[in-house]
Amino acid sequence: xxxxxxxxxxxxxxxxxxxxEELGLGLEFEPLDVNAERFLRTGEALxxxxxxxxxxxxxxxxxxxxDPRICDPRYTAQTLGRIRRELxxxxxxRPARLLDPRLSPLRDAGPRPAxxxxxxxxxxxxxxxxxxxxxxxxxxxxxxxxxxxxxxGVRRILDYAFSxxxxxVVMADKWNAMPHAGALWHRCWREARAAHxxxxxxxxxxxxxxxxxxxxPWQFDVIVTENCFGDILSDIAGGLAGGxxxxxxxxxxxxxxxAMFEPVHGSAxxxxxxxxxxxxxAILSCALMLAHLxxxxxxxxxxxxxxxxxxxxxxxxxxxxxxxTGEAAAAVARWLR
Ligand code: IPM
Ligand code: MG
Numbered sequence: 081x082x083x084x085x086x087x088x089x090x091x092x093x094x095x096x097x098x099x100x101e102e103l104g105l106g107l108e109f110e111p112l113d114v115n116a117e118r119f120l121r122t123g124e125a126l127x128x129x130x131x132x133x134x135x136x137x138x139x140x141x142x143x144x145x146x147d148p149r150i151c152d153p154r155y156t157a158q159t160l161g162r163i164r165r166e167l168x169x170x171x172x173x174r175p176a177r178l179l180d181p182r183l184s185p186l187r188d189a190g191p192r193p194a195x196x197x198x199x200x201x202x203x204x205x206x207x208x209x210x211x212x213x214x215x216x217x218x219x220x221x222x223x224x225x226x227x228x229x230x231x232x233g234v235r236r237i238l239d240y241a242f243s244x245x246x247x248x249v250v251m252a253d254k255w256n257a258m259p260h261a262g263a264l265w266h267r268c269w270r271e272a273r274a275a276h277x278x279x280x281x282x283x284x285x286x287x288x289x290x291x292x293x294x295x296x297p298w299q300f301d302v303i304v305t306e307n308c309f310g311d312i313l314s315d316i317a318g319g320l321a322g323g324x325x326x327x328x329x330x331x332x333x334x335x336x337x338x339a340m341f342e343p344v345h346g347s348a349x350x351x352x353x354x355x356x357x358x359x360x361x362a363i364l365s366c367a368l369m370l371a372h373l374x375x376x377x378x379x380x381x382x383x384x385x386x387x388x389x390x391x392x393x394x395x396x397x398x399x400x401x402x403x404x405t406g407e408a409a410a411a412v413a414r415w416l417r
Contacts, residue, residue, distance in 0.1 A: 081137040083114045085159075087347025088357035088405075089143020090115075095409035096362035097141075099385075100370070102413040103378050109141070114159055116147030125159045134163060139369050140340035143362065144347035157209065164202050167338045169331035170233065171240045172202035172310060173368070174344060176317035176327060179360070179387040183322030183399060186297065194297035197244065198317050200310020201237040202331055204228045207307040229261045229306070231268065238272035240334055241304035248280040252289035252305040252313065261306075290316060318344050325358030325398050326390075328365035330372065341369040358396040359409040360386050385415035 082097070084090045097109050112130055119125040134140055145160045163169070178184050178193035186194070208228035215221050241249050251269050255262025266283075273281050284292070286309050292299065293316050305313060318327030327344035343361030351357055363386050371379035394411035395401035403411060 081112050081134055081140050082109045083112050083140065083142045083159075085114065085143040085145045085347065086116045086147045087144055087349050087352035088345070089145075089347055091352070091355065091357050091405045092343060092359045092362035092409075093141065093143040095359040095405050096366045099359075099363050099382060099409055099413045099416065100366045102416050103370075103375075103382075105370075105375060105378065107373075110137075115145075116150055116155065119147075119150060119155050119158075125155055126162060131162070131166070135167065135338070137338075139373060141366065141369060142340055142342040144343070144345065146347040146349070148349045161207070161209070163340055164331055167340070168203060168333050168336070169338060169340055170201065170203045170236055171330075171332045171334060172200035172307075172314075173244070173330040173332060174198040174200060174310070174314040174317060174327065175364075175368075176314075176321040177383075178321045179326060180322070180391045180399075183326065183390070184320060186294075186320065190296075190298050192298060194300070194320050196293075196297065196300040196317055196320075197302050198310055198314040199237065199241045199244070199302055199304040200314060201233060201305070201307050202310075203307075204230060204233045205307030205309075227258065227261055227306075229264050231264060234265055234268040235271065236334070238268050238304060239275065240332075241302050242272055242276035242279050242281075243334075245279050245302040247301040248282065249276075249302045249304060250282050250284050250289065250300060252284050252286045252303055252309060254286050254309075256285070265306075286313075289313065293317065293320065314344055323358075323398060324361065325396070326360050326364070328361050328363075328368055330365070330368040332372070337372075339369070339372050341365040341372075355404040355406065356396055356398075357405045358398050359405050360390065360395070360399070360412070363409065363412055381416060382412070385412045388412075388415040 084093045175197045177195045210226040211224035318324040324345040331340040367379040367382040389411040
């Protein structure tokens with residue numbers, strides 16, 4: 081099922097689908113009308129019937145959710161948040177692989193392109209929505225926004241990180257300032273390390289981890305962390321790989337196999353409608369989807385084609401080219417042939 085969503089999501093997703101269609105796999109892309117227009121019209125962005133369809137989908141491809149006309153957090157919570165939480169897509173996998181060295185802000189600084197995966201816990205943490213406001217609007221206002229970590233939730237995300245690691249796992253947290261959650265994460269960390277004794281593993285404080293990602297990104301393979309920390313670190317990782325225009329993501333339930341794929345960038349209202357959005361993050365998200373559906377060779381081919389096009393300068397302006405969204409995707413499709 082496909083949710084183009086809002087803003088540039090409506091441009092990059094159709095462009096990316098054309099690239100996948102080039103493979104001739106006969107996949108069906110069924111559109112679902114979930115977007116700001118619908119929310120503004122009906123107050124309900126994702127009706128029950130539509131959600132039931134998503135539950136049954138082999139995979140969900142999503143563009144972006146967000147519209148400057150909507151300041152109501154319920155819009156995101158009812159859509160992106162609900163899909164992630166209610167389908168229990170607990171692993172948010174955000175690879176940052178540099179397709180072309182010239183795109184990295186650290187291009188002259190290191191021995192090789194940085195290539196890391198941020199694994200973000202995707203169902204709890206600071207995104208639990210638990211909390212409330214007290215005496216709102218008065219000088220005595222108080223707000224509580226609860227961080228929730230569960231044994232089951234932490235164990236499974238750490239296990240997931242170990243299962244995809246190629247050389248090492250770094251767990252990033254803030255145990256010294258968040259001692260309760262920290263104690264639980266470290267209990268799970270000890271267990272996960274014992275369960276995966278062959279994978280080198282290190283712990284890092286989240287602030288030090290953010291610094292190291294900038295000063296020495298080459299040390300990282302998999303970084304696993306809490307939901308909100310992972311939201312932030314994955315933007316840093318995307319920046320290292322040339323910007324969020326190159327950052328794909330997969331939201332996966334490792335048990336049911338249900339999954340949603342989406343570019344890390346948002347709806348980018350400032351450039352929406354101009355035809356200048358970089359389609360590569362959406363194309364790479366399709367590659368993650370293909371791999372998840374069992375088309376590993378095709379996924380690798382799409383990634384290689386995207387790298388080929390970008391290295392040849394056949395890309396959008398943010399990546400140093402002069403092509404439109406559609407032209408840049410067509411270039412990737414050509415490299416795929
Ligand atoms: C992301 C986005 C979302 C998040 C927003 C749109 C709620 O930033 O997917 O990284 O914070 O999860
Ligand atoms: Mg984000």
